[in-house]
Amino acid sequence: MFKFSRISCALGLSIMMLSGMASATEAPAPVKVKVFIGAMFEIGKNTGDRAGEFQHWYERYWMKSAAKEVPGAMNPVFCNDDGVCGSVLGMGKVNSSASMQAIILNPQFDFSEAYYIMSGVAGTPPSQGTIADVKWATWLVDYDLGHRWAPEEGDPGKPVFMPRKGYEEYRVYQLNKDLVKWAVDLSKDVTLKDSDSAKAYRLKYPDTAARAAPSVGTGTFIAGDTFFHGPGLSKEAQYIAKLYGADDYVMTEMETTAIALVIKRTHGTDRILALRGAVNFDQGNPSETTLQHLDPAPGQTAGGFAETVENIELVGSKVVDHILKNWSEWQKGVPAAK
Known part of the structure; x- marks a missing residue:
């Protein structure tokens, strides 16, 4: 009987030790992400040198945050204690979407209630905007996913693009109208930075929009891995936006339709x-x-790059900070726009 008791105690002690070891090695609870900010490139370091797309965000939210390495992502993720996370995802649809996929599925993070701000620099048609403008997208449209041919091989003056069947579900996204309205209302009165070089450069263009001071606005973003350029391809981009029923094309970029697809397949x-x-x-x-x-x-060159990347963060942080301050309301979903 005594021998059995000793064996029982030994077994009990072993189980307790194993249980303690298991507890000690358990992964920490995932970060509850409230807002994720994605940039596409940084010029050098995250702070202290010439700023790219990420630096102003980093200096506002993550100066004291440790980097979290994520296999499959181009760069580490930073998170602060308020649930704001961010990373440099990489340029182009493949790099950025692969990074976003790796991050959103990584067990270090809980994205189930997260909001996303995909941010960066872009080009604008002079009929729709100017240097240092900041725009919120109402629609995301993919410039690719179709057929193209040389202009001389088609009808004179006619478009040289035709959508390819099968891509209807992910070549165009209309963003949440209430969320976009919140973003505009919260940021429309931000005083934007400008530069003397940008002011002088604008005068080379006759368009009223091109000569205007920078402001906050909305419209369709066209994403293509090809850096399309020139009046002909700008006209084609506007044609594609209208073909898909979107708003006027106001920004050319290279990533967001692909990132939106990754998020949609996981969380909507x-x-x-x-x-x-x-x-x-x-x-x-x-x-x-x-x-x-x-x-x-x-x-x-156009000038105004430094001012524009600062403007992006000045505008975007208004939304981030509002969501954090009112998380009990935003956690449930986008409140109805006022």
Whole structure:
């Protein structure tokens, strides 16, 4: 009897020790992500040098945060104690969506109630915007996923693009109207930065929108891995936006339709915002060719890059901070717009 008791005690002690070891090695609880901010590139370091798309976000939210490595993502993820996380996802549809997929499925994070702000620089048609403008997307449209041919091989003056069947579910997204309205209402009165070089550069364009001071607005973002440029392809982008029933094309970029697809397949798209700042026009001025505009002479660049990347964060942080401050309401879903 005594021998049995000793064996029982030993077994009990072993079980307790194993249980303690298991508890000690259990993974920490995942970060409850309230807002995820995705940028596409950074120029150098995350702080202390020339700012790219991520630096101002990093300096506002993650200066004291440790990097979380994620297999499959191009760069680490940073999260603060308030549930704001962010990362540099990479440029182009493949890089950015692969990074987003790796992050959103990683067990370190709980994205079940997260809001997303995909942010970066972009080009704008001079008829729709100007350097240092900041726009919230109402629609996301893919520039690709169709058929194209050389202009001389089609009817003169007619479009050279035709959508390909089978891509209807992910070549165009209309973003949550209430969420976009919230974003605009919260950020429309932000005082945007500008530069003397950008002011001078705008005067090369005759368009009223191109010559205006920077402001906050909305419209369709067209995403293509090809850096389409020039008045002809700008016109084609507008044609595609209208073909799909979207608003006017106002920003050219390279990532967000692919990122939206990743998020949609996991958590839906009703909590996504896309935010872009214009650092160039999508075509040259009337006195230069498209190639001259793509490869400008020294001193002929648009200017305003530093001001634009700062504007993006100034505008976007208004929404981030509002969601955090009112999380008990936003946690349930996007409140009805006022």
